[in-house]
Amino acid sequence: MQHTTHTAPHETSHEHHHEDLGFWRTYVFSTDHKIIGIQYAVTSLAFLFFGFCLMLAMRWQIAYPGEPIPVVGKLLETILGETAKGGIMSPDLYNVFGAMHGTIMVFLAVVPLAFAGFGNYVVPLQIGAIDMTFPRINMASYWSFFIGCVVMFFSFFIPGGAAQGGWTSYSPLASTIPTDGQTYWLIGMVLLITSSLLGAVNFIATIIQLRAPGMTWMRLPFFVWAQFVTAFLLLLAFPPLEAAGIMQLMDKVFGTSFFLPTGLMVGGQVADISGGGSPLLWQHLFWFLAHPEVYVLILPAIGIVAEIIACNTRKTLWGYRSLVYSVLAIGFIAFIVWAHHMYLTGMGTKISAFFQTTTMIISIPSVIILTCLFITLWGGSIRFNTPMLFALAFLPMFGLGGLTGLPLGFSFADLHLHDTYYVIAHFHYIVAPGTIFALFAGVYYWYPKATGRKMNEFWGKVHFWVSFIAMNLIFQPMFAQGMAGMHRRMYDGGATYSGVLDPETGDVVGLEAFIINLNKGITHAAMLMAVAQLPFIINFFYSMFKGEKVDDNPWKATTLEWQTPTPPPHGNFTKEIIVYRGPYDYSLPGAKEDYTPQTEPNHK
Amino acid sequence: MDVPYTTKPRSDTGLYNAKLGIWLFLASEVMLFGALFSSYILLRVNALEGTWPHGLLNIPIGTFNTAVLISSSITVVMAWASLKLGKFNHFKIYQGLTILCALAFMVIKSVEYKDKFTHYEVWFNDHEKKSIRGHIEVPGEEGNPWFMTHKKLAERKIETIKIHPDPKVTVASGKEAHGGAEAHDGHGDHPPVQEIKVADIKRLSAFVPAHSTYFAIYFTLTALHALHVMGGALVMAYLWGPGSKMWKTDPERFTNRIEVSGLFWHFVDLVWIFLFPVLYLL
Numbered sequence: 001m002q003h004t005t006h007t008a009p010h011e012t013s014h015e016h017h018h019e020d021l022g023f024w025r026t027y028v029f030s031t032d033h034k035i036i037g038i039q040y041a042v043t044s045l046a047f048l049f050f051g052f053c054l055m056l057a058m059r060w061q062i063a064y065p066g067e068p069i070p071v072v073g074k075l076l077e078t079i080l081g082e083t084a085k086g087g088i089m090s091p092d093l094y095n096v097f098g099a100m101h102g103t104i105m106v107f108l109a110v111v112p113l114a115f116a117g118f119g120n121y122v123v124p125l126q127i128g129a130i131d132m133t134f135p136r137i138n139m140a141s142y143w144s145f146f147i148g149c150v151v152m153f154f155s156f157f158i159p160g161g162a163a164q165g166g167w168t169s170y171s172p173l174a175s176t177i178p179t180d181g182q183t184y185w186l187i188g189m190v191l192l193i194t195s196s197l198l199g200a201v202n203f204i205a206t207i208i209q210l211r212a213p214g215m216t217w218m219r220l221p222f223f224v225w226a227q228f229v230t231a232f233l234l235l236l237a238f239p240p241l242e243a244a245g246i247m248q249l250m251d252k253v254f255g256t257s258f259f260l261p262t263g264l265m266v267g268g269q270v271a272d273i274s275g276g277g278s279p280l281l282w283q284h285l286f287w288f289l290a291h292p293e294v295y296v297l298i299l300p301a302i303g304i305v306a307e308i309i310a311c312n313t314r315k316t317l318w319g320y321r322s323l324v325y326s327v328l329a330i331g332f333i334a335f336i337v338w339a340h341h342m343y344l345t346g347m348g349t350k351i352s353a354f355f356q357t358t359t360m361i362i363s364i365p366s367v368i369i370l371t372c373l374f375i376t377l378w379g380g381s382i383r384f385n386t387p388m389l390f391a392l393a394f395l396p397m398f399g400l401g402g403l404t405g406l407p408l409g410f411s412f413a414d415l416h417l418h419d420t421y422y423v424i425a426h427f428h429y430i431v432a433p434g435t436i437f438a439l440f441a442g443v444y445y446w447y448p449k450a451t452g453r454k455m456n457e458f459w460g461k462v463h464f465w466v467s468f469i470a471m472n473l474i475f476q477p478m479f480a481q482g483m484a485g486m487h488r489r490m491y492d493g494g495a496t497y498s499g500v501l502d503p504e505t506g507d508v509v510g511l512e513a514f515i516i517n518l519n520k521g522i523t524h525a526a527m528l529m530a531v532a533q534l535p536f537i538i539n540f541f542y543s544m545f546k547g548e549k550v551d552d553n554p555w556k557a558t559t560l561e562w563q564t565p566t567p568p569p570h571g572n573f574t575k576e577i578i579v580y581r582g583p584y585d586y587s588l589p590g591a592k593e594d595y596t597p598q599t600e601p602n603h604k
Numbered sequence: 605m606d607v608p609y610t611t612k613p614r615s616d617t618g619l620y621n622a623k624l625g626i627w628l629f630l631a632s633e634v635m636l637f638g639a640l641f642s643s644y645i646l647l648r649v650n651a652l653e654g655t656w657p658h659g660l661l662n663i664p665i666g667t668f669n670t671a672v673l674i675s676s677s678i679t680v681v682m683a684w685a686s687l688k689l690g691k692f693n694h695f696k697i698y699q700g701l702t703i704l705c706a707l708a709f710m711v712i713k714s715v716e717y718k719d720k721f722t723h724y725e726v727w728f729n730d731h732e733k734k735s736i737r738g739h740i741e742v743p744g745e746e747g748n749p750w751f752m753t754h755k756k757l758a759e760r761k762i763e764t765i766k767i768h769p770d771p772k773v774t775v776a777s778g779k780e781a782h783g784g785a786e787a788h789d790g791h792g793d794h795p796p797v798q799e800i801k802v803a804d805i806k807r808l809s810a811f812v813p814a815h816s817t818y819f820a821i822y823f824t825l826t827a828l829h830a831l832h833v834m835g836g837a838l839v840m841a842y843l844w845g846p847g848s849k850m851w852k853t854d855p856e857r858f859t860n861r862i863e864v865s866g867l868f869w870h871f872v873d874l875v876w877i878f879l880f881p882v883l884y885l886l
Contacts, residue, residue, distance in 0.1 A: 131607055133621045201628045209609050209621050235628060239636035247643065247824060256813040256820035258643070262652070272755070274809070276817040278650050281643055288639075 029143075031135035032570055036142050037121030038450060041443075043149060044113035048436070049533070051104035054097040056526055061089040062493030063523035083161060094491045095164035096181065100156070102167025103185065106293065107192050108149055110435055114300035115234070116145070116199050118442050119227045121450065123203065125561035125568060126221045128212025128577035133205040141198035148191030155184035166489075168290070171259030171282045175251045176266045186249045193242045196234045203231035212560070214579035218324070219598065221559045221583040222310075222317060225324050226303030229331040230296050237292035237335065244285035251277075258282075280345055287338035295334045297431055298398070299327060301438035302369055305391045308445050309373055311557045312388040313380025314594050316584040319372040326365035326372075333362040343411040344418050352411040359409035363402065370399055386460030390441035393468055394434055401429030404479065419489070422482025425475045433471040440464075440536070447540075448554045452566045453547030459535040466532035473525035477518040484515045493519045556595050559583050563597050611857045626864045630871050637875055640825055644882065647817045657818045660811065662716060666884040669712045670876065676705030677873045680840075680866045687859040692851055699844045699862070702869070706837035713830055720811035720819070722748035726767060726800060727807040736798070740808075741766040754808040763802055769795045822883050829879060832872045839865050 030036060057076070060069050066088060069076065073087020083093040124132055132138045155162040160179025163169065174182050207228050211220070220228075247258040255273060259282045262275030310317045317323060339347065339355040373395055382388065404426045407413040417423060440463075448454050486494045493516065500510035553562040564573050577599060585596040613620045648656055679701040686694035727735045742749050742757070742765050757765065771794050809815040813823045843861055850858040 133607060134625060135607065137625075197629070197632050201625050201632070204628055205621055205625045208617055208624060209614055209619070210607070235632045236635050239632050240639035243636055243639035243643065246828070247640075247820075250813055250820060250824055254813045254820075256824075257817055258647070258820055272807075274807075274814060274816045274820075276647065276651055276655065277820075278646055281646050284646075285639055285643070 029139060031131075031139045033120045033124050033132045033135070033138060034450070034568060034572075036138050037117055037119070039142055040112050040120060040145070041117035043146065044109050044117055047104050047149065048109035048113065049537075051101050051109050052530070052533075054101040054104070056530060057089060058094060058097050058101065059519075059523040059526045061094055061491070063519040065492035065495050080156070080161065091491045092161065092164065095166075096156070096161040098489070099163045099166050099169075099181075099185075100152070103152065103163070105431075106167060106297070107189070108152060110297050110431065110439070111196070111293070112145060113439055114304075114435065115203075115227065115230055115296060116141070116195075118223075118300060118304065118439075118446070119199075119203060119230075122446060122561055123224055123227050124206060124210065125449075125564065125572055126224050126559050127207060127210060127215055128560045128573065128579060129206060129210035130571045130573070132202050133209055134202050137198050138202050141195045141202065144191050144198065145195035148188045148195060151184055151188035151191060155181050155188070158184065168286060169248065169282075170286075171248060171251065171277075171279050172261070172264055172266075175248055175259060176264075176271070183249065183252050186245050186252065189245050190242060190249075193238045193245070196238050200231040200235040200238075203227055204235065207231075212577040212579055215598075216579075218321070219579055219582050221303075222306040222320065222323055222327075223300070223303035225327055226299040226306075229327050230299045232331055233292040233296050233299075233334060237289045237296075240285045241289035244282055244289075247285075248282065280342075280347075283342055283345065284339070287341045288335075291338040291341065292334040294427075294430075295330055297435050299330070301394065301435040302327070302373075302398075304438045304442040304445070305394045306373060307557075307559070308387045308391040308441050309376055310584040310586065311445075311555050312383045312385065312391070313376055314383075314586045315376060315380045316582070316586055317372065318375040318378075319368075320582070320584070322368055323372050326368040329365040330362060333358060333365070337362055340409055340411075340414075343414045349411075356409055356411050360406075363406065363409075366402055370395065370402070385444075386455070386457055386464060387441040387445035389461065389464045390437045390444065393464070394438045394441070397429055397433035397437065397471070401426060401431075401434050404429065416485075417482060419487060420482035421478040421486045421488055424488050425478035425482060428475050428478075432475065433468070437467075437471075440467075443540070445555070446561075447543070448550045448566065449561055450567055451544055451547070452549060453543050453545075454550050454554060455539050455543040455547060459539045463532060463536045463539070467529060470525050470529035470532055474522050474529060477522055481511075481515050481518055484511055486511055486515060556593070558585055558595050558597050560598055563599050611854070611860060620860060622860060622864045623867075626867050630867065633871060637825075637828075637878075640821070640828070641878065641882070644821045644825070647821060651817065655816075657816060660818075661822075661884045662719070663884050665712060665716060666880055669709055670880050672705050672709050672712070673873050673876050676702045676709075677870055679705065680869045684859065684862045684866050687851075687855070687862055690855075692848075695862070696844065696848075699840060703837055703841050703844060706833055706840070709833060710830065710837075713826065721750045723811045724752065724767070725809055725811070725815060726805055728804055729806045730804065736767055736769050736800075738767045738769040741768075751810055751812060752808065753810075754802070754805050757802050757805070757808065764799050765802065767798050767800055769798065771795065825879055825883065829872070829875050832875070836865065836869050836872050840869070 026032075027035060030039075057069055057072065060067075068087035069084075069089060073084070076084035076089075076093075077087050080093065083090045083096070089097075120132070120138070124130070152162070158180055161181055163174070163181040163185035164177050164179070165174030165182060169182065169185065207220075207224060247256070250256040251258050251260060257273045257275050257277040259279050260271065260273050260275060260277045261279060264271045264273065264275065306317055306323065337355060337358045339351060340359045343352055343355075377392075384392075404422070408417055408423060408426060444455055444460055481494075482488075490496065494511050495516060497510035498516045499508060499513060501507070502509045550566075552564065552566045555562070560577060560579070561568075563577075578601075579598045580601045581596065581598055583598060585591075585598075585600075587594045588596050607621065608614075609619075609621050611620060613623075617624070679698045683695050683698035683702060686692070686698055722739065723737070724740050725735050725737045726740075739748055740752065742752060743762055744760070745752075811819055813820045843858075843865060847861070848858070850861070
């Protein structure tokens with residue numbers, strides 16, 4: 001029986017062992033999944049804020065081209081020198097910030113927070129495991145991530161600044177910009193990918209091997225399922241980008257021509273290269289990762305939302321099995337939709353038709369998931385606490401982001417919308433008020449488990465409402481801008497093209513003043529968004545010491561992470577865990593209370 | 605409190621943790637090398653007619669190296685089997701042989717690399733003139749220079765270099781080809797040494813990654829593979845030496861470690877079995 005039970009008797013001896021580890025091994029070089037989860041979460045929250053600040057500076061430049069950035073302009077000039085002369089953002093700096101905003105938000109903020117942060121902290125607890133399968137590999141994963149972050153961050157300060165080729169780093173552009181930023185970017189990416197691979201192996205092995213007795217596949221909380229599929233996406237989609245990264249690094253450092261075509265002109269001269277490479281190859285390899293990456297961003301978020309909705313409606317999730325099969329379907333189809341990012345590369349109508357078909361197909365499981373979550377609300381006695389507000393806001397926001405993606409999935413509509421602000425609005429609706437709201441929900445929801453204290457409800461609600469309004473003020477106008485044809489990479493926010501008159505007919509052929517002026521409103525909304533984060537940041541640190549103390553199960557939830565002391569000890573559980581029921585047994589008829597934990601035996 | 609199933613398999617999955625872990629890791633490795641092989645196909649299909657080089661690698665050496673690596677695949681299984689039979693001494697021998705094979709492979713690969721780094725192709729400004737492949741003599745450099753480029757020649761203000769062109773060999777299909785490594789077998793006739801003006805050179809490159817997309821993918825794939833060989837050899841050397849103490853304390857777990865490292869080693873071999881025909885023969 002040794003291999004089927006996690007028994008309590010080891011506990012005492014282990015706690016003794018735990019104390020011996022000392023500060024460094026306990027809190028810094030820890031192998032405990034909870035500490036690693038918190039390390040990931042804190043690091044990525046910091047980068048979330050940093051990535052947002054980059055965007056604020058860019059938004060200023062878009063709304064008020066050529067005017068010094070208020071407040072931080074001088075600081076930027078002091079730190080970065082020539083590229084921010086007089087506190088004015090130069091085109092190079094704009095490109096640096098643009099590329100790094102995307103990179104940081106995707107690879108250093110949202111994925112590590114959603115997958116590694118929440119996943120590490122919650123998954124082993126929810127399946128009743130004492131830790132991850134490979135605790136030391138888990139630690140290696142975090143430190144590889146951390147070094148990757150340091151490389152990325154450091155690259156801002158090298159001569160010429162960080163990468164400028166966009167987060168997509170399309171070659172030949174990215175490999176021919178004569179600064180070293182791209183090299184740093186690639187080295188950073190290789191480290192981040194290594195970290196993701198180690199994490200993904202660990203998650204899958206943990207979920208397969210360490211489920212507690214009785215925790216069958218269909219008793220797994222939906223969050224665990226979402227993380228399971230996400231881990232597979234990372235495991236199989238990231239290596240092609242690693243291969244592409246290695247090849248671009250070869251182009252950059254050893255002068256190869258993987259992505260550089262014959263006869264390439266750089267700076268008005270024929271480049272001194274062998275040629276023969278293929279720029280499209282980079283795009284294929286990049287999007288082979290980057291499309292599944294979209295689902296890496298969204299699936300853990302859906303998982304978090306599902307947990308919170310079930311708990312706060314006091315109902316079981318409607319259609320648990322449909323949710324599970326849908327998330328598996330998304331996992332498979334995610335690998336065959338990537339070229340819908342490449343309709344404009346001239347790859348031919350037949351291939352476009354294939355990818356547009358798979359793209360439409362993948363929207364079906366996504367809609368099933370959203371529908372199940374909506375129906376779960378029906379007839380529930382909903383508790384409108386802060387995590388629930390964020391989770392509820394996720395549903396329409398994700399819906400909006402998904403629906404506006406359909407025109408982009410059709411190759412003919414994409415011809416017009418490609419690379420406009422419409423695209424920005426579409427994917428930000430999914431990632432910002434979608435995923436990031438879900439992540440906020442998760443922070444508010446699991447904070448009491450990690451600290452033993454609740455975050456302040458009032459300030460949480462302020463944070464929610466102001467963020468919610470600001471988000472929509474930021475991204476809603478971008479749909480209009482995009483449909484008017486405003487290109488997404490204009491350094492001056494499209495001013496170059498505003499009010500250009502056709503000399504013969506006298507019609508306005510550029511962007512109308514109305515469209516350009518929306519930029520100002522968006523920038524002010526982004527500032528409001530920044531202000532709205534202050535209550536959250538203060539609340540986050542203040543509540544750690546002064547928040548309301550709560551018991552082990554403040555939300556009266558059923559899943560296993562709430563059936564253990566707060567914060568959970570090293571080894572997670574103080575009693576033997578045996579699972580008797582599904583994850584969401586709320587409001588069972590005849591039960592003592594309106595929730596029945598998974599560890600509660602059936603008495604019949 | 606220890607993580608369960610580190611040694612004993614879990615009954616419903618039939619696997620111990622590390623075995624599952626290594627299979628998952630190998631799945632990601634398949635995707636990594638798969639992407640590079642796909643790139644190879646795409647680059648080759650996209651190459652202009654007649655520009656994809658052939659016959660620049662030494663097939664006999666490559667074949668020998670393949671044999672070395674396949675032998676190591678046998679010994680690595682024997683090492684694991686010896687432990688299963690409880691014969692620790694046999695394990696030591698077989699594991700040692702595996703490590704030696706890995707080292708031999710790396711030494712042979714280095715010789716091949718060195719040969720490429722000192723072997724050149726010269727393209728001329730005159731487009732009518734075919735490029736020449738061979739070994740070069742540069743004033744001020746002894747023997748075969750490494751990593752020379754036309755840029756370096758210009759920087760050093762060198763005016764002429766000498767080239768020993770490779771003999772032209774007749775390939776079985778009857779096509780004439782500039783021999784690379786194959787040319788050393790003496791069947792071809794040796795063209796005379798030529799003197800070349802640097803001013804006439806459009807491009808000069810050793811057989812390094814920058815030479816062409818063929819060598820770019822060749823070096824990327826084989827170097828990545830070589831890193832895997834070295835990584836595997838290091839782990840196996842650890843398990844052969846200090847790590848083998850575990851045999852006395854926890855033989856089952858130690859045997860598992862040998863199995864897992866062996867699985868990785870088989871994968872490394874398998875990659876080479878694809879690399880050899882793709883790069884050397886096709």
